[in-house]
Amino acid sequence: MTRLEDRYGVRLLNRTTRAVSLTEAGQRLFAQGEAIQAAIAEADACLDTVDAIPRGTLRITAPDALGRRIILPVVAKFQKSWPDVRFEISFSDTVSRLIEDGFDLAIRVGVTTPDASLISRTVTLEKTVLCASPAYLTDRDAPRNVDQLSTHDLLQFSSLAKRQVWSLQDPGSFLGNVSGRVPLRMDSAEGLRAAALAGMGIALLPMALVKDDLHAGRLVRVLPDVDSGEVPIFALYPHKRFLEPRVRRFIDALVSELSPPRG
Secondary structure: OHHHHHHHOOOOEEEOOOOEEEOHHHHHHHHHHHHHHHHHHHHHHHHHHHHOOOOEEEEEEEOHHHHHHHHHHHHHHHHHHOOOEEEEEEEOOOOOOOOOOOOOEEEEEOOOOOOOOEEEEEEEEEEEEEEEOHHHHHOOOOOOOHHHHHHOEEEEEEOOOOEOOOEEEOOOOOOEEOOOEEEEEEOOHHHHHHHHHOOOOEEEEEHHHHHHHHHHOOOEEOOOOOEOOEEEEEEEEEOOOOOOHHHHHHHHHHHHHHOOOOO
């Protein structure tokens, strides 16, 4: 750093006995360095697209519960086809800063509004279902319509950015938001599943997360004739002129593996 300061004739760091920080000149130089690094990466990506062979490390962030259930199987299959690709995956329901945290790709569930530096692609639409444990429904009457949900304990997702809203539609009725007692909110879909299994209330969860529990009888459908809608699963990635083959091919693999068959 001293050699850089001598070369440019300016002070790049503010130094104290307790902290070191960039000066204004240091911030400008750092920004230029990042731009140069991005340009080099784009040039590499441009050359990589010539043979379009995925290689290198693919860094992904995805929700914990759905990531383990639907993303990992795609990763395993992808690596068999493209063994030169290595994966670094962060399973977390916390929304990470994609670019700042060094991820190539983020998988997100629900409506999202990425900033201008990100591209959003819908991977699939996942059906959601109302469910509860048999033990919970033994202690009280099961709801027979959407209005009766107001007398039940509802387990809902909540994050720093938003709270989950249940929009449900009885057969032949209008779509409406559900209001009721919500004794538990969590920022983890896996946590809500565990709470439902423990008999704490009724949860609205993606089918992919609870289908094994429903099949085994650990959970049962609540109001199965009610339309609870679908939740979109998105792939978010930085806006680049040349997208690395490992990123592009993996997104295509997600769409191919997760989208329901047409016909």
